[in-house]
Amino acid sequence: MASNKRGMHGIWGSRWTFILAATGSAVGLGNIWKFPYITGENGGGAFVLMYLVCILVAGVPVMIAEVLLGRRGRMSPIHTMQAEAKEQQAPAVFSGIGWMGAVSGFFILSFYSVIAGWTLAYIGKMASGEFSGADADTAAASFSGLLADPWTLLGLHTLFMIMTGGVIARGVKHGLEDGVRLLMPLLFVMLIMLLGYAITTPGFVQGWNFLFSFDASKLNADSIVVALGHSFFTLSLGMGAIMTYGAYMPAEASLTRTIFTVAFLDTLVALVAGLIIFPIVFSNGLEPAAGPGLMFQTLPIAFGALPGGTLIGTAFFVLVAIAAWSSAISIAEPAVAWAVEKGVSRGRATFIVCLLAWLIGVGTVLSFNEWSEVTFLKGTFFDNLDFLTSNLMMPLGGMAIAIFVGWYMRREDAEGELNVADHRVFTVWRFMLRYLSPLAILLIFVKGLS
Numbered sequence: 001m002a003s004n005k006r007g008m009h010g011i012w013g014s015r016w017t018f019i020l021a022a023t024g025s026a027v028g029l030g031n032i033w034k035f036p037y038i039t040g041e042n043g044g045g046a047f048v049l050m051y052l053v054c055i056l057v058a059g060v061p062v063m064i065a066e067v068l069l070g071r072r073g074r075m076s077p078i079h080t081m082q083a084e085a086k087e088q089q090a091p092a093v094f095s096g097i098g099w100m101g102a103v104s105g106f107f108i109l110s111f112y113s114v115i116a117g118w119t120l121a122y123i124g125k126m127a128s129g130e131f132s133g134a135d136a137d138t139a140a141a142s143f144s145g146l147l148a149d150p151w152t153l154l155g156l157h158t159l160f161m162i163m164t165g166g167v168i169a170r171g172v173k174h175g176l177e178d179g180v181r182l183l184m185p186l187l188f189v190m191l192i193m194l195l196g197y198a199i200t201t202p203g204f205v206q207g208w209n210f211l212f213s214f215d216a217s218k219l220n221a222d223s224i225v226v227a228l229g230h231s232f233f234t235l236s237l238g239m240g241a242i243m244t245y246g247a248y249m250p251a252e253a254s255l256t257r258t259i260f261t262v263a264f265l266d267t268l269v270a271l272v273a274g275l276i277i278f279p280i281v282f283s284n285g286l287e288p289a290a291g292p293g294l295m296f297q298t299l300p301i302a303f304g305a306l307p308g309g310t311l312i313g314t315a316f317f318v319l320v321a322i323a324a325w326s327s328a329i330s331i332a333e334p335a336v337a338w339a340v341e342k343g344v345s346r347g348r349a350t351f352i353v354c355l356l357a358w359l360i361g362v363g364t365v366l367s368f369n370e371w372s373e374v375t376f377l378k379g380t381f382f383d384n385l386d387f388l389t390s391n392l393m394m395p396l397g398g399m400a401i402a403i404f405v406g407w408y409m410r411r412e413d414a415e416g417e418l419n420v421a422d423h424r425v426f427t428v429w430r431f432m433l434r435y436l437s438p439l440a441i442l443l444i445f446v447k448g449l450s
C-alpha cells in the first residue's frame, strides 16, 4: 500500500542539502551548453527576455507546486500523483502526470548522456594541449571531427551512462551530497574567471548587447515556445525530477525561499555562460547561430589564449561534466524510485532504466553523423526528441501540475504544506498557479503550434 512506500528512500540531511541537490539538478548542460546556443539561434535579447519572463511566470510557481507535491507524497512521482489525485478527488488524468514524466525522463536522459559524453571528450582534448594557441578554425575542425565518429560518441555515451548509473545504484543521498557541495561552488569560481577573460575581449560589448538588447522583431511564435520549453528544462520541471527531490525534503524547510534560491542560481549561471560565450563568438567572427556545437567551438579558443589555459580548460570541462552528471542523476531518479517502490532492487532498477535510455541514445549519436541527413518534422532524430521533451512534454507536465495544485488541491492542504508566515505570499503564488501559469503555457502552445 501507498503508506509503507512513503519515505522509504530517505530524507535529505537539511534544507541546504535540498538546495544543493536541486541546484545540482537544475544547473547542467541546459545552462552552459543549451541556453547560449538556443539564444544564438533565436536572435538574442528578445529571446532572453522571454525566457526570463517564463521563469518568473511559469517556472517558479510550478517549481514550488512540484516540490510541494513531492513533499506531501513522499514517493516517486508516479505513486505520488496516483495517491494525490485520489485524495483530492481530481479527474483520473492527473494521476498520469507521473507516467508522462517518466517517459520524458527516458527521452531526456538518452540525449543528455550523449552531449555529456562530448564534455568528457573535451576533458581529454584540453588536457592533451590540443587547443593551446588554437584559432576558430582549429576549434571548429576539432569539434566536427568528434561528431563525425559514431564509435567514439557511443563509447563516451556509454561511459557517461555508467557514471550516472553508478551513483544512482548507491542511492542518491550518498553519491550526490558530497560531490555537489564541493563542486558547484568551484564551477561558479571558474565561470567568474572565464567571465573575466570575456570582458577583456574586443567583442564583449557586442556580446552584451546581443544578450540584453531587446528587439521585438526577432521574436516569432517558435522562439517563444523554445523560451518556455527551456525555462522548464533548465529548472528540471514538469517531468518529476524536482518532485522526486521534493519527496526527500525535510518537512520543516521553507519551500518558497528555497526555490527562489535555486531558480536564482540557475538563471545566474545561464546568463554568465552567455556573457562568456557571445563575446568570444563576436571577437572571433564566429556565428552565434552555430547550434549545438557553440560551446565546444568557442570556449577552447578562450582557453587556448589564456596563460595556463590547458590546465584551466581541463578543469572547466571536468566541472561541466560534473554539473551534467548531477543533472543526469535527477533525470533517472523518478523511474528508479518507482521501480524500487514496486519491489525491484535498486541496482536492478538502475540497470534497466539506464539501459533503456542508453538504447534510445544511440539515435542521438547517429543524428550527428550517419543519420544527419535523415530529417523529419523538426530536424534530426535528436532535434525531434529535444523538441518533444523540452518544448511539449515538460510544459504540458508543468501545466497539469499547476492546474492540479491550483484548482484541485484543497486550499488548506496547499497552505499547510507551503507553510509561509506571510499569508500574502501564499495568495500571490496561488493566483499565479491558478491563472497566470496555465494561461501563459496554453497561449504559447496555441500560438506556437498552430
Ligand code: PHE
Pocket: 025, 026, 027, 028, 029, 030, 031, 108, 233, 234, 235, 236, 237, 239, 241, 327, 328, 330, 331
Ligand atoms: N536542468 C538540467 C539542465 O539544465 C536538465 C534536466 C532536465 C534535469 C530535466 C532534470 C530534469 O541541464
